[in-house]
Amino acid sequence: MRFRLTRDQEALREGMRELLGRRFDGAALRAAAGAPARLDRRLWRELGAAGFFALRLPEADGGVGLGLPEAVLVFEEAGRALLPGPLLATHLAAAEVPGAAMGETVVARVDGGLAEWLAEADAVTGDASGALPVRSVDPLTPLHRVPGPAAGPADPVAVLLTAAEQLGTATRACELAVQHARTRVQFGQPIGAFQAVKHLCAELLVRAETARAAVYAAAVTAAPVDIAAARLLADEAAVRGARDCLQVHGGMGFTWESEVHLHLKRAWVRAQRGGGNTESEEMLAVELLG
Amino acid sequence: MDLSYTPEEEDFRARLREWLAKVLPGLPPKPRPEDWPGRRAYDLGWQRTLYDAGYADVHWDASPTTRLIFLEETERAGAPYVGANFVGLLHAGPTIAAEGTEAQRARWLAPILRGDEVWCQGFSEPDAGSDLAALRTRAWRDGDDYVVSGSKIWTSHAEVADWCELLVRTDAQAPRHRGITWLAMPMDAPGITVRPLRTLAGSAEFAEVFLDEVRVPVANRVGAENDGWRVTMVTLSFERGTAFVGEVVACRRVLGELARVARENGTWDDPERRRRLGRLNAEFRALWRLTQWNVSEAEGGRVPGVGGSVFKLRYSHARQELYDVAAAVLGPDALDLDRPWVLDRLSSLSYTIAAGTSQIQRNIVAERILGLPKGR
Structure with a gap:
């Protein structure tokens, strides 16, 4: 048993982190949040060229030929950078929708009664008829409500890659909280020296690392019940993590200028995918009966 | 990332499973919780069974994955817990193995592995819990002995232990982490009083241990005098992820x-x-x-x-x-x-x-x- 990243997996993650750090840094994130949500098509094509969408397609079909563990790693990085756009929908459509694999075509997806980035998309998977725009809580995720009956059970791969993005947010929330706690001085010392703040940060890490083990293991086994568990842990790590990160930031965390709220809002959007987490909880309950 | 086990690991698991299925039905009935001599005999007997089958040192010499498999399979099969062997196998033993002299290793390690002797732990004190380095049980030299006075708390199996791994203060003037010494105290020495400590669960899983001028031979000191903090910490991460x-x-x-x-x-x-x-x-x-x-x-x-x-x-x-x-x-x-x-x-x-x-x-x-x- 070697349940650790291989060198290739580490290199893949580093490469994606470097690309996103260069093309979508904190300043770009704040600029994007201040303008109407538009997709950066050039960045989208760069992601395509880097293999983000074609990652799991066989090499014979022009893909990268990698598997779920690698997809989880790049989605985690996208989540950590808070990269906007219908990443999941386009990745999932790479085999079917022409141009999706290379980032030439932007694909939206109907999921849980909602569709992200519908107006910017060139193609849609699922039935989006009657879709109505929503004033989205997340400034970086335009949303439409889609009427009609809920679709069947959620696609496990979609659930897992969403959990990977949530893991990225949980990790980022911990980093931001720790950075702030180290540098913000009150009462003559960094606030991170106060145990009350220290303990919030410690719990951020505990939740993120527990979720990481669950998400990575689910990527290896691809078992629906492992994926359901990963989803519950990752949603919790991201949503509670972003909230605690906001709390550590104090008044600054409540401003638009700080990026913390963007992480929380995105975590809320992702937690709604697949119609929320009820299905996962039920699946895990039934599994106990063996 | 790989969650599969190697053929050798799978083989170890299969053989262990087979052995457990064979040996567990023949075990004596479990003693009642308050029957300390019965518990001692039962736990040591299980360790002896492991020893005879070649599994005794899985905590010491096996790879972390092998240890994981051992603990997983024994729990699945409902095998006895490590029980009275806990301190010997998972703390005192590894400490002696890492820091003891040749003679100390020869004296103490084999009886732990064979299931002959029980160890308990004398670390915490009424005023030294989370802040262990605040411990105050004193020891001073008198010829070839240390003379120890003080009290310890949260000691399991004190009633039936042969040895206690004991932390004592040998230099009250030194910075507090630098005045502590690690001793192996024989539990039959005069001056030791064991008082059961009833927990909120109603049972007496722990004890207080009172020490009144207990003589411990200097030869029972592991590591240097006043170096006991470091000696103790060496094996603190010994379980390497398998503790639970x-x-x-x-x-x-x-x-x-x-x-x-x-x-x-x-x-x-x-x-x-x-x-x-x-x-x-x-x-x-x-x-x-x-x-x-x-x-x-x-x-x-x-x-x-x-x-x-x-x-x-x-x-x-x-x-x-x-x-x-x-x-x-x-x-x-x-x-x-x-x-x-x-x-x-x-x-x-x-x-x-x-x-x-x-x-x-x-x-x-x-x-x-x-x-x-x-x-x-």
Whole structure:
């Protein structure tokens, strides 16, 4: 048993982190949040060229030929950078929708009664008829409500890659909280020296690392019940993590200028995918009966 | 990332399983909890059985993955716990192996492995709990002996132990981490009084140990005088990620049984309670994966050390949640001590306290992993 990243997996993650750090840094994130949500098509094509969408397609079909563990790693990085756009929908459509694999075509997806980035998309998977725009809580995720009956059970791969993005947010929330706690001085010392703040940060890490083990293991086994568990842990790590990160930031965390709220809002959007987490909880309950 | 085991590891698992199936039906009945001599004999007997079959030193010499498999399979099969052998196998023994002289290793290690001698731990004191370095039990030299006076607390198996790994203060003037010495104290020495400590669960799993001018030969000192803090810390991360393997396996079994009881008594039909069971399933699955992650880290030569704090924080709260959910499923039966899980619920209250409270663990995580400054 070697349940650790291989060198290739580490290199893949580093490469994606470097690309996103260069093309979508904190300043770009704040600029994007201040303008109407538009997709950066050039960045989208760069992601395509880097293999983000074609990652799991066989090499014979022009893909990268990698598997779920690698997809989880790049989605985690996208989540950590808070990269906007219908990443999941386009990745999932790479085999079917022409141009999706290379980032030439932007694909939206109907999921849980909602569709992200519908107006910017060139193609849609699922039935989006009657879709109505929503004033989205997340400034970086335009949303439409889609009427009609809920679709069947959620696609496990979609659930897992969403959990990977949530893991990225949980990790980022911990980093931001720790950075702030180290540098913000009150009462003559960094606030991170106060145990009350220290303990919030410690719990951020505990939740993120527990979720990481669950998400990575689910990527290896691809078992629906492992994926359901990963989803519950990752949603919790991201949503509670972003909230605690906001709390550590104090008044600054409540401003638009700080990026913390963007992480929380995105975590809320992702937690709604697949119609929320009820299905996962039920699946895990039934599994106990063996 | 690979969750599969090597052919050698699978072979080890298969042989162990086969052996357990053969040997467990022949075990004597489990002694009652208050029967200390019976418990001693039972636990030592099991260690001897392991020794005869070549499994005695799995805690010492095997790879972390092999140890994980051993703990997983013995728990699955319902084999006895390490019990009275805990301190010898998992703390005092490894400490002597790492820091003892040739003669000390020869004297103490084999009897631990063979299941001949029981060790207990004399670390905590009434005024030195989380702050262990505040310990005040004094020892001074008198010829070839140390003379020890003071008191220890939270010592399990003190009633039936042959030896106590004891931390004493040998230099009251030195900075507090530098005046501590590690001694092996024979428990039959004059001047030792053991008083059982009744816990909130009603049983006496621990004891207080009072020491009144107890003579311990200088030859029983492991490591240098005043170097006992370092000697103790050397083996603190000895378990390398496997400390709670058996417990996580056991919790997952309890959770399954709990779901079936819920199904029978109707609480299953309440979606809130049913989904709470589902969330706990996710929780313990994740804890199992985190165990596998930490063991793989150890396999790669990295000492999980503080990574163990992350695990312990999460696990201790999950265990308490498990028995709170059990109480929700049991309803009024949760107040009946004769029902299953009710005593376990009481015991679970110690998990966020023993071996470093959750508050201390959070300090450790924040300061040593996240690099936050120490408070003034």
